[in-house]
Amino acid sequence: MNYGFLIRNDRCIGCHACSTACKSENNVPLGVYRTWVKSVEVGVYPNVRRHFQVTRCNHCANPPCVRICPVTAMYQRDDGIVEFDPDVCIGCKACLQACPYDAIYVDPETGTAAKCHFCAHRIELGLEPACVVVCPEHAIIAGDLDDPNSEISRMLAELEVTVRKPEQGTAPKLFYVEGNDANLTPTAVEAAPPTFAWADAWSDRAWEVGGDGAPERARADRTADSGTPIRTPGAQGIPEPGPIFIGEGRMAGQMTQVAYNVQHRIPWHWPVPAYLVTKGISAGLFLLMALGVLLGGVPPVAPTLLWAGLGTLLFLGITTGLLVYDLERPERFLRIVFRPQWKSWLARGAFLLIGFGAVAGLWWVLEGGAWLGWWAEPAAMRPFLLGVGVPLALGAAVYTAFLFAQAEGRDLWQSPLLPVHLLVQAALAGSALILLTAPWLPWEARLLELARWTLGLSLGLDLLVTLLGEFGMPHASEVAARAAHRITHGPYRHHFWTGSLLLGHLVPLALLAFGGLWGEAAAGLLALVGLYLYEYAFVMAPQEIPNS
Incomplete structure (x- = not known):
């Protein structure tokens, strides 16, 4: 057995059902994610298209997170699933630094590392992962890569696929059909706008003070009367805005922008x-x-x-x-x-x-x-x-x-x-x-x-x-x-x-x-x-x- 995922971006409608099912099935706390849908918009109005990408652990064949873990809390099973044991983890956060995909997070309730584990508890019962079952378009396919008759093997043979960061040598087993470069490459888009489609986009540096959820610097940067955050370009770690502005300025001046993504906290500090x-x-x-x-x-x-x-x-x-x-x-x-x-x-x-x-x-x-x-x-x-x-x-x-x-x-x-x-x-x-x-x-x-x-x-x-x-x-x-x-x-x-x-x-x-x-x-x-x-x-x- 050698389990892997195939994401059909040509079918995905960005409904986030996989993210919701993953949270429900695995009791994932608020503020952290095992599966999320990154959205990038390309083009200039009215010729605009939004690309969706289901993003999660790649269950690499050569997982760096396993090698760096000092206590074997992160390990690779015989069936290829990269699993973790929260009862063993010491919370050193080294696996977060080793992962080139931002797929691992620290559970705020347990203080231990966690990530997508292929719904291993369901796999052992002969069931498919929760995200596969709930997807209304059958855009997520999971299965045995070593079985030539499995659905995922047949699709991999028929379709052109890409993976994220192949140059890292991790041999990821999360494949994308019609993978968009702006989604696959994190640095393809220079700067996110201050606001995503459904969320404020705090930069990573805003988490530097850390603590209780909302960034310390952002909380301090408020007007006395309204309490609304003042986002000054370049201040508090907020990136310089791109050419698209709401209000004064051009309404459509860039061809690519991130519409939604998940924020990740910086693991190591002073x-x-x-x-x-x-x-x-x-x-x-x-x-x-x-x-x-x-x-x-x-x-x-x-x-x-x-x-x-x-x-x-x-x-x-x-x-x-x-x-x-x-x-x-x-x-x-x-x-x-x-x-x-x-x-x-x-x-x-x-x-x-x-x-x-x-x-x-x-x-x-x-x-x-x-x-x-x-x-x-x-x-x-x-x-x-x-x-x-x-x-x-x-x-x-x-x-x-x-x-x-x-x-x-x-x-x-x-x-x-x-x-x-x-x-x-x-x-x-x-x-x-x-x-x-x-x-x-x-x-x-x-x-x-x-x-x-x-x-x-x-x-x-x-x-x-x-x-x-x-x-x-x-x-x-x-x-x-x-x-x-x-x-x-x-x-x-x-x-x-x-x-x-x-x-x-x-x-x-x-x-x-x-x-x-x-x-x-x-x-x-x-x-x-x-x-x-x-x-x-x-x-x-x-x-x-x-x-x-």
Whole structure:
């Protein structure tokens, strides 16, 4: 068995019966959808046509959502249906980032991932999915793709069909007859009007503050008397309007516009860029200290070792706290340890962080006990523990690059330079923390000197990687290019140019050149602030490019 869907767009009348039946059959809450009908209008009045497209999970033969799930809550059955288990899901939202089709959502009632599951409970009873049964035009056909005599197999052999985003390599099993490019390609229409045919069209950025349904920014942007939202073009994340206006201006100036679509909330917010910074500080601080001691450049002086170990463990703890805090079901976080899915870099990263923390913690306890006189100085164990800790710290610093690579719905994150970039950022963050705390902590002089050189070199190298690599080279896809444009010329341009490059790189380099204890501390602080602003833009911008 190998189940798939065929959508007959040549028959669909846009009645939304499939959406209603899906909600009723699967108890889908308000505000989220497993099946919806996207509508796009083309032409100029009076020669206008509206194209409908039933949109849902593609039940891919090569599903990226299954690979990235750290606890096997998302899985593929033997019959090809991509199913989910809400009783296992920890709400990490990684599957939402992996899906190139915006087919997965977080259930607001359970805090777990959900999507179309082919009405598997009906399939097991020999029944068809609810959407198939209710469609009045028989525009949705479901069946076994491996059975040459099935209706879906016969139609696929007779009709010309298309799929969404074949370049992603997911091998989708949702086929469209007369698939319209404006419907199939999310970015084909530059900007949606402020209002759909039956709904207000809030942009994805309006959900950034999140919360209780209506966007925070939209609620604040109201007139005092009427309470009607004021939609200022370009403000509050609302896209610039196209040539069609109601009121003043042209009444028909564009050939294509979206009449109806479903809005999708951005899954990851400030905790993710914050975790990238704290993880970089922890790994970079340990690497700087350990390599300095192991290579003989920094003497193993007790205060320096103890403060470096404390900083490593403190920021590793903050990193863990941020990761747990960002889960929709944080009480289930230990499932990533007790039932890991080893293809997921979220699971692999968790074990890298655990291993790194265990080795660094054991080393710090031995050093601390020796300093307090409880036992002899661990001269023999020190090289071993630091040597084991170095590759674990390297892994902790760069594993997120491989996790982002599994997030196949965000093309900008697929950069092959990302592992190198994260390693450079870890060196930057670790050395910045040493210089930032130098006015108050008794760092050994040679470690301070090492931190100065490391921060200067990492700032310069980070500039090269960012400007010439991540944003200087042509991007592999239109979606990645759009996300990069939002960072360099769109709503995140101030985060990038002013915050990250100017305040986070050029000013710290100037402060390091002039020297001075407090100047170097300011350089460290600005470097960390700039790093966070860059990570924030890098995490948020790709999530604002629509996938459906």
